[in-house]
Amino acid sequence: MTEEGLPEWLEPVARAARTVAPEQLSRFLPPERGGRQSAVLILFGEGTHGPELLLMERAGSLRSHAGQLSFPGGALDPEDGDPDGDGLLRAALREAEEETGLDPAGVQIFGVLPRLYIPVSGFVVAPVLGWWRSPSPFHAVDPAETARVFTVPVADLTDPANRATTVHPSGHRGPAFLVESALVWGFTAGVIDRIIHFAGWERPWDRGKQVPLDWRS
Structure with missing residues (x-):
């Protein structure tokens, strides 16, 4: 893991990763014991x-988080190694x-941002930050799991x-993004929101503007 060679615009994100505290990212923090160790890859690139x-x-047929937008990622496998070492990094890249x-x-x-918790699925998630130094083709490898893979300009976010x-049926309110004909909400939107904030990219927006989770209905 190194910051050498990063583009200048990514330096605020790297700086935030070194200094941000878990409670500054989410109110959902890992329990002292339990939870399934996992990692997601937050991959920044330079596009057109x-x-x-x-x-x-x-995919809409999945048992958990069906149809939601997310970062690539998933649970650690035994071959990934120690979750307190480089296991999280290997898991993020392998899953991606x-x-x-x-x-x-x-x-x-x-x-790597501080680990967070997704109560509905019991995952303890490490958000791993990546720079797409040498971009490669991408696609939805398994349509049974992934409906599509795409990039979103940071300017759109x-x-x-x-x-x-968004207002969840439980009453929990959270940030959301309407991009690429889709609604980004939940864990993914929360992490994007905090990265934008702590990187100094945030622009004033109407927090009173609400979008229902069934916004397409």
């Missing part, structure tokens, strides 16, 4: 419209390759017109 982020849409077909050799890991608040 400037800096961009890799996302995927989960399995789900999107990207070449992990072209990804430079430059940071920071555009106030694309930002909103």
